[in-house]
Amino acid sequence: MTTANSFWQDTVEYASEVRNFGTKDWLVYISWVGLMMGLFFSTTGFLLIGHLAGVQYPAYVWNIPLGTFIFSAAISFDSIGHRTRYKAELQKGESLVHGITIFAGITSCLMLCLAYTYPDFLRFPTLVMILLSVFYSMIDEGLHWRRYFSLHSDRVEMWSHFFIFLGHGIMILAWYYWFSQGYPGVAETLANWPL
Numbered sequence: 793m794t795t796a797n798s799f800w801q802d803t804v805e806y807a808s809e810v811r812n813f814g815t816k817d818w819l820v821y822i823s824w825v826g827l828m829m830g831l832f833f834s835t836t837g838f839l840l841i842g843h844l845a846g847v848q849y850p851a852y853v854w855n856i857p858l859g860t861f862i863f864s865a866a867i868s869f870d871s872i873g874h875r876t877r878y879k880a881e882l883q884k885g886e887s888l889v890h891g892i893t894i895f896a897g898i899t900s901c902l903m904l905c906l907a908y909t910y911p912d913f914l915r916f917p918t919l920v921m922i923l924l925s926v927f928y929s930m931i932d933e934g935l936h937w938r939r940y941f942s943l944h945s946d947r948v949e950m951w952s953h954f955f956i957f958l959g960h961g962i963m964i965l966a967w968y969y970w971f972s973q974g975y976p977g978v979a980e981t982l983a984n985w986p987l
Contacts, residue, residue: 799947802948803948806872806946806948807869809877812876817875817876825864825867825871835856839856845980847980847981849977850973853970855965856963856967858963859963860959860963863955863959866959867956869952870949870953873952878939878945881939886932896922897925900921900922900925903917908971908975911974915972918968922964926960929956936949
């Protein structure tokens, strides 16, 4: 990418890197993006089942699927560069940070689900895992900015990270607040669960 290109041209060029994916790249990409889209569809589906059954959720609860969608869309874009043009750079240490961040993020979501049944026991471990996911995301962001300043990243990747932070922040803060309020609407949704 060159600075002579428009941001749109850079974005199209960045996205077209998928043509350089090998089989392993596709497997990793589909697994990771599929997992995030699964989170979006499961949280949205749960809320829609309740909504269609007449459950009145607090308005902030709808930030969970909104944030998850932004987060998932940004990850699906950012991961293209991670599997192609920046793959070698990530092997220098960022991939380890990504692994830790992903572990903390997935664990925090699972714990938020389990916290419905075990709220007192899981309140602080869940909060710690959320904070760790944010902490390691900040470390990762620092590594990305270091790469950007040394010309081993680009503005498309950096904007992807902005939207990853935006989506994750909206999703996880709304979800933890919902939990802290006693998950209003969840019991009613479960009572109307079709399965």
